[in-house]
Amino acid sequence: MKVKHLEVTVPWGLSHYFAPNGFHPIYRALIDYKPEVVKINSLDNVKLFRKIQKDRKRFEYLFSQINKLEQKIENLNPKLIERKYKEYFFSPNMILTELINGDIEFHHSAPFASLKRPFIFHCEAFAPIFMPFAGQGNNKFLKNKDLKEYYKKIFAHKYCLGIMSHIPETLESIKLFFNDPIISRKLVKSRIGLSMNHFSGVKLFEKNSLSNPIFLYINSAHQNPKNFTKRGGHLVLRFWKEYIKSGREGMLILRYPKTSFKELEKFDIDFDFIKSECGKSIIWSQDYLSNYEMNKLISKSNFFLLPSASLHSVSLMQAMTFGTVPVVTDTLGIDSFVTNNKDAIVLEGMNSAIWQKDDDTGVLFDNYKQIHTVDDDLLSQMLINIYEAVDNSTYYNKLSQNAIRTAKSKFSGKSFSKDFWRKTLVLYQNNQKLFNKNPIHPRRKRLLDNCLISGDQWSRVFESPTQPMNRSFLGRGSVWELSGNIIQVNGNPKIELEDWSVMSSFLGRKQMTFAYELCELNSEYIAPKEIIFKDKNKLIEKLGIGKGNNVFSKVLKRFDFSPSKKLLQFIKCMRYRMKSSKSLLDIDLIIEGFHGLNIIRYFHIYYAIPQPEGQFILEKVKANSYSVQFSSLTFDGMINQIVKNIDNFEVIVSEPHLNVIISNYYGFKISKFLHKYYAILNSEGALDLNKFQKKEYSIYFIGVDADQVKNKINNFIIKNYILLDDNYLSFKIIKYRETYCAICSLKNDINLKNIFKNGDTVYFSGRSSYSVRKQVIDYLHQNQVLVVQNYHGFNIIDCMKSSYAILQSEGKFDITMIDKGTYNSLLSGENQDEVKLRIREYLNDNVTPIEKNFHNFNIIKCMDNFYAILQSEGEFDITKVDKKAYNPLFSGESQEEVKLRIREFLNDNVRLIREGFHNFNIIKCMNDFYATLQSEGEFDITKVDKGDYHLVFSGKNLEEVITQINDYIKQESKNIKVSRDFEVNDFLKEYYLPSLSQFKSNSILSFKLNATVSEGIVYLNHNLEFRLED
Template sequence: MNSPLSVAVPWSLSHYLPLNGFHPLYRALFEAKPEWVRLAAWDSIELSHRLRGDQRFQHEMMAEVQRDMEAKRRCATRIEQDYFAHFWAPNLSLTRLLPGDIEFHHTAPFPSLERPFVFHCESFAPIFFPFAHQGTGSLVATDDLRSHYKAIFEHPLCLGISSHLPQTLGDISRFFGSSLIDERLFSSRIGMHVDASVSRPVTKGPLDAPLFLFINSANQNRGNFFLRGGHLALRYWQALFPEPGAGRLIMRCARPIDALLADNGVDLDWLRRHERRSIIWIEDYLSADDLDALMRTAHVFLLPSASLHSVSIMQAMNAGAVPVVTDTLGTDRYVADDVDGIVLKGVYASNWHRDEKTGVMIDRYQRNPALDDSLVQQLLSRLGELLANPDRYASVQAAARAKAAEGFSGQAFSENFWSQVQQRYQALPTSARSAIAPRRPWQEISYCLLEQSDWARVFTSPPQPVARLHTGLGQVTELGGCFIALPGNCAVDLHDWSPLAEYVDSAAPPLIFAADIKGLGGRYLGCPTSEQGGSLRRRLVSYVAECLMPYPAVYTRAARVLKVLRRVHRAVNRYLPARVARARSAVATLSADIELVIQGLKGLNIIRCGHLFYAVPQGAGEFSQARAEAGKYSLCLSGTSLKDVLRKVEALPDQGPEDIELVEQDVQGFNIIRYGRMFYAIPMNDGAFDIARVQLGQYRSLFSGETVLAVRQAIHGNVS
């Protein structure tokens, strides 16, 4: 039997946006974890509530953050300085403070190096983010990169480096040339989350009216339409249907502007005739369930992409949408050509080469009209043969579903991975396995952690900011399982999305976090804004970032300049008294609002007042925060979040039949009943007392109070 293993899920995994936070590739490791694995990750909502409502917690947390920020300011090399600037020292503090025997990191490492850690990745280049990007054709400052990351992976606390792609493990070995790192490399399975792995029947329409689906990426990033091959899907569709026919092509992505489409060979006149007829654009963000439902209706999943996008391939195969992919590096781990999908040739030969200096495989994305023409012709011939033969299509579809169920089992992926991690952890010396002594009481931190039921929320939510609502006075963005209210169109830097940001940087905007829009309580309605200017700025920044992405050195310098300009802009705004006063006044007004959140839970009402939550007796009348703080309720439970108060309410003893007592009979036609800590007066002729009838308002008349005297006075004052 496996012994318990406690795993800290670092803040950088949860919220570092370019790494896609809780990436769906790793969902099975969390939702299908073995019973002996315990996970600890910060909940942005709970952390935000406690920072805002608990001054002692806030001060102690900031003391930890300041300690790390001071230490990282003294970094010796430029690459270290940039590393901590991008990953942000406060993220290191949050990682370090989490309870756990080990840390789990994915895609790019950012360990605290204060306890053992394990690292998993799919591709090689993203390991070095932000210093390297896929598709750039080279690695910059290779010697510095090797030195910095070699120190991380050779550190005594590194348990292992894992990947499900043999090519990635080979490149890691070649790049570092370290026997110590080689000993820590291990291969893993890969798989989808458990619900998706359950075999469910799929029903498709007839093949003579085929439904094709193209999506831009698993996280629905708007900026990679052409890298995913969206223009090739449109060109293929034009060759297949010069005029609108029975087939449908669903483009689940933002539509690029006409100039970019035309520049990539799309016939705009043809496109306009087909849009809303045989071509349907779905530009809004789709939930994981909606996307799965869309895949279950599609016959073919089109992915003529320049790079691997594994999650969407697995989802499509599970949903019975035959994947059509390219032979880019890593595709062979997922799709076998002409067995469970179609693999188009030419991308690997055109885009990938072995770097002479390091020996690793490097890809370079660049416009290649000849390759585009070849891929379109392959789509026509290969898909034409498949769709013309229903039996052959059914065979490929069945093989794809079988591979999804067996080869991509989330349960098998999770059990295999965590078992290997535990073996490596147990092989460490006892001294190295000892977790650092906590600097804070873990009970206090435990209130701010995700619970098992929260994993679906964070994994199915956008891993990058998606605008959900704009009122003209404030806006709501969804990110990482949270709905976030922020004032106006204020500029938001990368790290401003953290609940810590406003306490670390006075120029960061104040953010309100909730699990849904309703939970924000309308607090996005009261912050002044200039909508047009902010929207224009965001579009301009997004466009420039798109253009510079293929040039990492220029992109990095531009990002630094933008960051400086934003800080200057904020600093200037702080010295504009009128504007600042209006914003602070709006925030203060919003934080003072009162909302009834839950009624009648164990005889208590749960009230939100500003950023705090209270549970008070149901019949105590209109809520008063001053009365609550003065201790003048017969019972008052308070907390910095709804979850915090619910825990306290649930800890109260249940009020069963033995908690009901007839106190006085026939007081002007009413019986006075004690139920728990409250007293109720109900008409004598309305039958036995039932708290459910009280909560539903089903008595002809009802009086309640915290004392018998209060109820008796209410009867005498209202009944003649």
């Protein structure tokens, strides 16, 4: 029975999944393009945190289950693999995995299955499957028999439906290692690909000239700073020195936390050269980059340098999508992605150096100790191959364009998702009987149903760091970003893996707060709540400074906020300095990464310090220990100082932190700054935060994500638009304020509210009606595609949401000519099939019979084409031509061409029925019978039509033709007087012996009479036998 609904538990947001990069971008396509029958359930940590915080009693069942499981784990032998596995898994995570509703679980990289219901497993590499007992770079786990048996039980379990991978070597390693027929049967090859949403907002930029190319080196998807040399960073630095020394120009961008020079001393790196080039030919950014920023950086680069020891598929597919030529090693699995000299530069030697075969199992394992044995060889190959690409634009362009084509054809996220879910649904369907007998859901009371990630929040979790990323450390706490969550940690404790669990705070471990945005923490991430004055105005009145013009009041006017708020900040500062027991530190991170600086409010004063230089410490400010620092009593004053002095200091940053997310959304520009999104009219230029704070923009919107801002823009337009043209080439032309907009729904919505609600639109904006109409025309010209050429004399064109057909003879299609009546025969529809139907209807109305019963065929003219069909097929219908319902069918540009086709067909279908019947051959051709004299040679229907046969008989059956032959012989028999020798006369030659016509008329025949003789008269008949003499 076909699966109609499947709920899938995806526990990737739990703390044990951070090591294998929980919401790994490689799996986003499976969420974005899932089929309708699939529903994804994944825990939203913020929702759960807030619900437990609000009503802990409601979750008593959850805590009781955790306690029971912890006791069971505690009773296990500490040396057992099972105990170590479950301790790493962490009992709260195990219970939460079970409680997330779902028919099956979906795990990746390492099999953290609850084994309480079916699960699907997908992985890229072999070694990480055994996390935390093994990882890439060593093979000790291969010798651990207990480990092997424990994982065998997981994969051979009846609830394991399938083990998928896109790397053939990984599937082979699993097969060899376990050597178990049950597990081997579960191995499934999958596709792989990235969701197009992964590239949202980033276009394919034009690359720099090869005379000054950009080279990019970045770390992995999770931007972990600990694998610089494993990704070949040391080789990149060595390469760059040689590249610059060769006299070439270019830029090397490194997106990576700077590695200690001491760690790199053994790799023959010229540190003086690196230092001298930083800020010149080397841009070294240490900041964490958002997905948008990373894609933008990759898109602008010419080469993507990744001479790594292991495969990094996401980075590789990102580069190929933008045509940024990858430079990679031949490590295991790379040939599933690229081909040397076709779509990448592949450096040889890494595979043979580090990948070895285990003697006992035959499994390939990587030995990272051997990485640097091939450094010099790899560097040499980098120089030779990159120089060739830089110096030969034809070669480079081939690599770049092929990379784009490979990404589109092999790494489509939609194809990956379609393939994965199709196979998953089949596996689930085929095994339903197995697990339907056993209840798979524990008594869970559906506790977590309101704590799941909603459909519009997937981009948040997938575009956030997959491992904890420190965003700031100020005062008494730190702030981290992880899987779409902002996490506040009190103090500066050592944080273990399990501490990142949302349950940590409720189980007496680390005190953490989970939020979506930094601003939601309300400065509580710095310290516990300060003292609160219940009535600030009364306090101000008592002090006599609320409304007066005294000195204190004038000072307060210099502050950004209300006098009451500034007063409290000032009082707190005084009390703090006097070490009052009632006062706590009041410090707040206002802006992170503004031109590379963090702006901090310390009580009533603003400070700015370089972001890479760590936490804010007042003593360092007083000692002037920061490389750059500013202070001001007002926020505006701080911003002005930074902008004014921006040319006098240098803080290396990769991209401005103010990013344009959507350059034109119905005439608005949407930008992201920190964790908020802003929208202003395009006509008002680039977003200026100072103007925004002063409300100097005529229209503006702000939201926590792009969708929220879009909705505000949509609502504004719906309330304020004026309709100028309801149907301009399928577009609506509207005006709001001073902005004109052309909007077309690709879903055929007429109502403007529905158009905004359903999305999927094409739109243009400008400052005049003419400009948007011109944009519409340009767009339509660019997007009219000839999809079918010469469909029964018509060309079919797709344009926007419609298809059109015009006669080939009318030339190139121009959609703007439709309303002008330029085309004589214009047909249109919503799609190609509908247009083809219109063409067939049009053609059937224009059919002209030309000739009936030409050898059982009717010949018809339809437009400029001629057709022939069997009479038995009835009336001609062009639809049957498309469906290939006519057999046979002949067509051509003229009547004679069609007849020729018929004759050729008939000659190919000749069958000899009788040979030598009274010197005639009788032939069947299709449904007709023919007889010609044997002497006339092979039968040819063309000779019948031309009258080239001396004698030919035809009929509808064999008997009819035989009768005609016999009648002819009787009628043509003659009485001839002959002697034993006589001269052959013309009469005899013509009527009785046509086979002798090649001989001269005076030839002498001697023959044996085989005829009737009566009274000296010989009656010659068709059985005459003769012999020719000289």
